[in-house]
Amino acid sequence: MRSPRFWLVIVLLASTAFILQSRGDADRIPISQPLSQMPEHFGGWTAQDVPLTDDTLAVLGKGDFLNRIYTSQPAATTSSTTRLAPVSLFIGYFASQRTGQTMHSPQNCLPGAGWTFDSQRYTGLQDINGKRYKVGEYVISNGDIKQFVIYWYQAHGRSIPNEYRAKLYMVADAIRMNRTDGALVRVITQVLPSESLDSARERATQFTQLMAPNLPRFIPD
Numbered sequence: 001m002r003s004p005r006f007w008l009v010i011v012l013l014a015s016t017a018f019i020l021q022s023r024g025d026a027d028r029i030p031i032s033q034p035l036s037q038m039p040e041h042f043g044g045w046t047a048q049d050v051p052l053t054d055d056t057l058a059v060l061g062k063g064d065f066l067n068r069i070y071t072s073q074p075a076a077t078t079s080s081t082t083r084l085a086p087v088s089l090f091i092g093y094f095a096s097q098r099t100g101q102t103m104h105s106p107q108n109c110l111p112g113a114g115w116t117f118d119s120q121r122y123t124g125l126q127d128i129n130g131k132r133y134k135v136g137e138y139v140i141s142n143g144d145i146k147q148f149v150i151y152w153y154q155a156h157g158r159s160i161p162n163e164y165r166a167k168l169y170m171v172a173d174a175i176r177m178n179r180t181d182g183a184l185v186r187v188i189t190q191v192l193p194s195e196s197l198d199s200a201r202e203r204a205t206q207f208t209q210l211m212a213p214n215l216p217r218f219i220p221d
Contacts, residue, residue: 027096028178030220035066035091038218043210045070045087063094064218070207085192085200087207093183093219097170115140115147122161125150125205127212135208136161139197146191148200150208155182157221183219187211 040047047068052060071086118139125133138149152159153166156173160166166182174180187208191200 027098027174027180029095029181030179032093032095032181032220033217035064035093035218038066038068038089038091039214040068042214043072043207045072045207045210047089050088060092061094063092065093066091085189085195085203087204088186088188089207089211090186090188091183091215091218093181095181097180097182098174115142118146125208125212127209129213131212133159133212134161135159137201139191146197147188148191148197148204149186149188150204151184151186153182153184154215154219155179157216181220183215185212185215185219 038047047070050067050069052065052067057065066089068089069086070089118141120136120138122134122136125135127133133152135150135152138151140147140149152161153163154160155166155169156177156179158169160169170180170182187204189200189204189207191197
């Protein structure tokens with residue numbers, strides 16, 4: 001028997017497709033920089049690009065994607081478990097979602113890779129410039145490996161941690177602004193066996209606070 005959540009997703013997708021298609025295909029697409037220009041160095045973090053496989057790109061669809069691993073050298077006064085565990089940054093930006101190319105929820109993608117969701121919550125985050133974001137946090141596990149995840153959907157200066165609300169805003173913005181562009185931002189770090197969950201959360205949060213001020217160049221307000 002299908003869950004209520006399944007039917008809610010089906011109704012939202014069908015409604016979104018109907019409304020967007022009925023309004024034609026002429027989205028207003030704002031100018032943005034390619035995600036490949038995201039800084040490779042900031043706040044002591046250094047990036048290494050991780051190419052997405054052809055199968056992954058086929059699932060994601062037509063968009064601009066960034067998939068990187070950032071590492072940081074430990075400061076003299078900081079423990080290596082706090083600073084040396086890497087952070088994964090994935091951003092998927094879609095200039096238009098009118099033709100069925102939409103942002104994928106972590107709840108749909110990660111279980112297919114063998115991950116289970118141990119906990120979830122919505123919270124607030126403030127970047128180093130004082131801008132506030134509404135984000136989701138997950139703790140996920142796969143066997144003995146545990147990871148901490150921060151994610152949100154971003155579009156038109158708005159951060160949304162809930163996929164259903166993000167789709168509703170997309171429909172509203174398509175009607176009001178003739179724009180369906182938007183992105184998923186996801187930050188992941190492993191919870192090392194030698195550290196606490198709070199330590200991993202702090203690492204992911206501090207990285208996100210440093211990274212987030214760069215986003216408007218790539219995800220237009």
